[in-house]
Amino acid sequence: MPAALPIRNRPIRIAVVGLGQIAELMLPPYLAHPDVEIVAACDSNAERLDRWRPAFGGAAMTTSLDELLAMPDVDIVDVLVPTPLHGDVGVRVLEAGHHLQLQKPIARTLEDCDRLLAAATANGALLRVLEDYVFFPPLVRLREIVRSGELGDAVGLHMKVVNTGRGGWDVLPTAYEWQLEQTKDGRGMLVFDHAWHQLAVATWFFGPIRSIVGWIGETEVVPGFALDAPATLAWEHHNGLRATLDITLAVDTYWKSDFYSCDERVEVTCARGSVRCNRISAAGRQEPSLEIYKDGEVRSFHTLADGGDAGFIASTQHMVHVLRGETSEVVMDGASARHVLVALLAGLDSSADGVHLRHLD
Ligand SMILES: NC(=O)c1ccc[n+]([C@@H]2O[C@H](COP(=O)([O-])OP(=O)(O)OC[C@H]3O[C@@H](n4cnc5c(N)ncnc54)[C@H](O)[C@@H]3O)[C@@H](O)[C@H]2O)c1
Numbered sequence: 001m002p003a004a005l006p007i008r009n010r011p012i013r014i015a016v017v018g019l020g021q022i023a024e025l026m027l028p029p030y031l032a033h034p035d036v037e038i039v040a041a042c043d044s045n046a047e048r049l050d051r052w053r054p055a056f057g058g059a060a061m062t063t064s065l066d067e068l069l070a071m072p073d074v075d076i077v078d079v080l081v082p083t084p085l086h087g088d089v090g091v092r093v094l095e096a097g098h099h100l101q102l103q104k105p106i107a108r109t110l111e112d113c114d115r116l117l118a119a120a121t122a123n124g125a126l127l128r129v130l131e132d133y134v135f136f137p138p139l140v141r142l143r144e145i146v147r148s149g150e151l152g153d154a155v156g157l158h159m160k161v162v163n164t165g166r167g168g169w170d171v172l173p174t175a176y177e178w179q180l181e182q183t184k185d186g187r188g189m190l191v192f193d194h195a196w197h198q199l200a201v202a203t204w205f206f207g208p209i210r211s212i213v214g215w216i217g218e219t220e221v222v223p224g225f226a227l228d229a230p231a232t233l234a235w236e237h238h239n240g241l242r243a244t245l246d247i248t249l250a251v252d253t254y255w256k257s258d259f260y261s262c263d264e265r266v267e268v269t270c271a272r273g274s275v276r277c278n279r280i281s282a283a284g285r286q287e288p289s290l291e292i293y294k295d296g297e298v299r300s301f302h303t304l305a306d307g308g309d310a311g312f313i314a315s316t317q318h319m320v321h322v323l324r325g326e327t328s329e330v331v332m333d334g335a336s337a338r339h340v341l342v343a344l345l346a347g348l349d350s351s352a353d354g355v356h357l358r359h360l361d
Pocket residue numbers: 017018019020021022023042043044045048065080081082083085089103104105130131132172174175176178193
């Protein structure tokens with residue numbers, strides 16, 4: 001049986017599975033949070049356990065998932081393994097009687113996604129998908145501004161990602177291995193893995209998507225290996241709002257970043273003006289992270305927390321609120337994550353079939 005919720009009057013006890021690249025962003029907010037205790041960690045690669053052992057104090061460390069799942073006194077398991085393993089590892093966590101937090105994308109296939117949702121329901125467990133972008137403070141502020149109506153009705157959403165090979169941290173080679181493997185069946189690193197963030201943000205802004213079209217190209221980066229860009233997705237929400245996302249590969253461009261090095265923009269155009277987020281992962285051109293244009297004037301935000309880790313910190317805080325029963329909004333719950341996956345797969349299918357509009361209903 002999963003831990004009874006809400007959890008009050010004691011720390012939240014987390015077990016982590018997978019201590020690779022994203023653990024570098026996920027774990028520091030746990031370690032810094034007074035209400036969170038990392039009680040156990042598992043990675044099939046013992047070197048990754050050694051990387052974190054000094055920071056984890058008395059936490060149990062193991063290379064065996066079975067061993068971790070048999071441990072008592074675990075409230076929630078945070079799964080940070082490669083996406084192709086989300087279905088199998090996530091279902092095992094749920095069937096072992098734990099609440100589950102899973103990285104985005106929820107799964108590589110709808111079948112795995114549905115197995116996860118069914119296992120969560122059958123075991124009475126919480127399933128939360130970690131989508132840090134919907135906690136990134138400039139995007140949170142942007143959404144508030146649009147919803148306030150001060151710029152009139154929203155009439156369009158424009159998103160852009162420029163990926164590069166320069167700047168930011170050195171990603172673990174093992175993280176690239178499985179990501180590159182994924183590209184082979186058309187669910188690749190730049191569109192399937194990364195555009196997940198943008199579709200999650202779009203649905204969080206404007207609700208479900210009703211139609212989508214994808215036009216996905218490829219660029220050879222090393223002989224015999226191509227990445228899934230340039231790529232464009234265009235879609236319409238049920239509320240009628242149209243949106244576009246452009247993904248470009250500019251291999252030799254340098255972006256300043258302490259984390260991943262892609263440059264990202266999100267702009268919502270409203271009837272009387274617009275509001276634009278100028279960075280997410282990388283610092284981009286060092287503009288203020290949020291700007292409003294209205295009636296011939298620009299208003300800039302200079303003090304929002306806008307580092308590449310800011311969304312992870314805020315998401316951790318929210319997860320604690322959920323487990324403490326201080327909010328009923330899971331963000332993202334399984335159903336919301338499933339909708340993002342359905343839309344993303346429809347966009348990929350439309351490209352594969354010759355760029356035809358796909359209706360989700
Ligand atoms: N939120 C974000 O912005 C963001 C960014 C990057 C990655 N991610 C997601 O995080 C997940 C992991 O990505 P990553 O880049 O950290 O990959 P990674 O390859 O660097 O790390 C995965 C880790 O899991 C371990 N592992 C693999 N199988 C295991 C198993 N069965 N049991 C225990 N450990 C196992 C590996 O040894 C490795 O250390 C993916 O789903 C990815 O999409 C999210």
